Amino acid sequence: MMMHGLILWIFEAFVRLTYGDQVWEKVLTDLDLQVQSVEPMFHYDVQIGLSILRQLSIEQSRDRNSILEDFGTFLVTDPRVERVRRLLRFGGVEYTDFLHSLEDLKGRARLAVPDLTLPDIQVDEVQPHVFQITCENTPKGAPYVLLGALRALADDYGSLAYLEILAEQQDNAVITVSLLERQHAEGREFVWATDGAP
Amino acid sequence: MNIERPIPFTCGALDHVLPLHMIIDGSGVVRHAGPTIQKVFGRRKVLGRNVFGLLELRRPRSISRIEDVAKIDARRVQLKIRDEYRMSVTGAVTVMPDLDSVLLNLSFGYSISEAVARYELTGSDFAPTDLAVEMLYLVEAKSAVMEIATQLAHRLQGEKEVAQTQALTDGLTGLANRRALELRLERQFLRGVPFSLMHLDLDFFKSVNDTYGHAAGDAVLESVAQILREETRKEDLVARVGGDEFVIVLDNQVYPTRLEKISTRLIRRIESPILFQDQECRVSASIGVVPSTNYANPDQTRMAEDADKALYASKHAGRAGFTIAGRPDVVGRSLID
Numbered sequence: 001m002m003m004h005g006l007i008l009w010i011f012e013a014f015v016r017l018t019y020g021d022q023v024w025e026k027v028l029t030d031l032d033l034q035v036q037s038v039e040p041m042f043h044y045d046v047q048i049g050l051s052i053l054r055q056l057s058i059e060q061s062r063d064r065n066s067i068l069e070d071f072g073t074f075l076v077t078d079p080r081v082e083r084v085r086r087l088l089r090f091g092g093v094e095y096t097d098f099l100h101s102l103e104d105l106k107g108r109a110r111l112a113v114p115d116l117t118l119p120d121i122q123v124d125e126v127q128p129h130v131f132q133i134t135c136e137n138t139p140k141g142a143p144y145v146l147l148g149a150l151r152a153l154a155d156d157y158g159s160l161a162y163l164e165i166l167a168e169q170q171d172n173a174v175i176t177v178s179l180l181e182r183q184h185a186e187g188r189e190f191v192w193a194t195d196g197a198p
Numbered sequence: 199m200n201i202e203r204p205i206p207f208t209c210g211a212l213d214h215v216l217p218l219h220m221i222i223d224g225s226g227v228v229r230h231a232g233p234t235i236q237k238v239f240g241r242r243k244v245l246g247r248n249v250f251g252l253l254e255l256r257r258p259r260s261i262s263r264i265e266d267v268a269k270i271d272a273r274r275v276q277l278k279i280r281d282e283y284r285m286s287v288t289g290a291v292t293v294m295p296d297l298d299s300v301l302l303n304l305s306f307g308y309s310i311s312e313a314v315a316r317y318e319l320t321g322s323d324f325a326p327t328d329l330a331v332e333m334l335y336l337v338e339a340k341s342a343v344m345e346i347a348t349q350l351a352h353r354l355q356g357e358k359e360v361a362q363t364q365a366l367t368d369g370l371t372g373l374a375n376r377r378a379l380e381l382r383l384e385r386q387f388l389r390g391v392p393f394s395l396m397h398l399d400l401d402f403f404k405s406v407n408d409t410y411g412h413a414a415g416d417a418v419l420e421s422v423a424q425i426l427r428e429e430t431r432k433e434d435l436v437a438r439v440g441g442d443e444f445v446i447v448l449d450n451q452v453y454p455t456r457l458e459k460i461s462t463r464l465i466r467r468i469e470s471p472i473l474f475q476d477q478e479c480r481v482s483a484s485i486g487v488v489p490s491t492n493y494a495n496p497d498q499t500r501m502a503e504d505a506d507k508a509l510y511a512s513k514h515a516g517r518a519g520f521t522i523a524g525r526p527d528v529v530g531r532s533l534i535d
Binding site for chain 2: 006009039040041083086087090092093097108111112113191192193194
């Protein structure tokens with residue numbers, strides 16, 4: 001199975017910016033990989049991504065899922081990858097709209113980068129303010145990235161929510177989101193205008 | 199259903215489905231406007247104003263009175279917002295005869311990114327069916343991908359330059375290699391600027407290698423390379439073309455007296471002892487030079503051969519010397535030091 005270079009490329013940015021260049025370089029050297037950095041427009045074997053993750057978790061003595069969750073948080077909160085947050089925030093004006101828009105994530109991503117395949121996501125409001133997010137066709141660990149991103153986005157929207165992974169199987173997972181308060185805090189400013197606009 | 203059949207509709211319903219619409223009465227006055235229209239005109243009054251004071255019709259241009267709108271058969275009108283940004287908008291118009299009014303619905307089209315920035319619009323200012331949000335999303339994604347592509351192009355360019363430099367450089371000394379010399383000579387002949395070709399061969403280099411080892415030999419080559427670099431100008435080219443053989447292209451330098459001076463200085467500097475791990479390594483150099491002005495039609499092969507001959511003349515004359523090849527019409531009178 002192959003994965004898009006964009007994903008591994010931004011994971012490289014996460015590792016370099018969070019743990020430092022030496023850590024990234026050491027992980028790649030220890031794995032004896034020929035590459036020193038990822039090409040965003042290439043495709044890589046999923047096994048390369050998984051072995052980088054495994055090595056990083058040994059290197060940092062942290063479990064893989066919590067690294068992936070941090071990666072998800074990084075995608076939303078780090079100003080150096082602001083674009084990812086922006087693309088997600090275009091999903092909805094409020095956190096609940098945003099949660100529903102996750103069903104469009106795959107289609108939207110494909111609109112921008114035709115060969116980028118994201119998981120199939122289904123969002124159900126199982127009872128008032130409780131959402132069940134079912135991810136299918138996900139590589140192992142990917143739901144933890146989503147968990148980290150969704151937690152960070154709740155803050156970003158100023159909502160108070162409790163999130164956890166309900167069930168995880170080989171290629172699918174269910175995340176539950178209990179929305180405790182829609183407008184708990186101010187939230188982070190989101191300007192709809194793109195930088196590129198005159 | 200008969201498409202002419204009137205149906206009851208509230209302004210609120212229209213606001214929801216078409217947040218960028220206006221209802222204009224028979225005298226051209228705006229009677230109702232959707233919420234996003236209100237936002238676009240900010241503090242300016244919209245209701246009760248003449249529509250031509252708010253919007254400028256660009257296409258079709260012939261219409262200046264609302265009565266003429268009925269005559270428009272185009273389904274699409276192009277307008278500009280009358281404010282300091284003069285932004286283009288696309289409109290769809292339809293006459294509502296029962297109400298003696300015109301319904302105008304607007305869309306930002308390609309101005310969407312600019313409009314969102316100028317009027318501080320958000321996703322909820324657009325109809326759910328409006329592709330505005332998808333458009334903004336695409337603009338954002340496109341910018342991100344463009345950034346990545348631009349970075350990639352710069353990195354590739356940098357790597358290409360490094361690779362090119364490496365392909366034309368002698369790894370040990372950092373001087374030009376034979377390939378770089380060939381390219382330079384091709385260009386030199388095309389440019390037609392007079393120049394001299396100097397062949398330089400180290401003397402006693404083999405004995406340094408044999409006595410002190412290859413590391414010492416390499417150190418000698420590196421320091422000779424340094425001397426050659428220092429004694430030539432930036433417009434000259436110094437190439438290492440073999441173990442201890444060098445070729446120098448001296449641009450715009452053909453006077454025998456100058457060439458003699460350069461050769462003498464090179465030999466003198468190369469002869470000064472080179473220290474390697476407390477060992478004094480001594481070498482010298484034999485030189486053969488040929489100026490391009492020796493020939494009516496300078497030719498690369500011929501010049502190289504003559505430079506070689508001059509070099510061997512120096513070797514035969516007892517090494518550590520130089521020979522400036524004379525004009526072919528004065529064969530035999532080589533200017534041996």
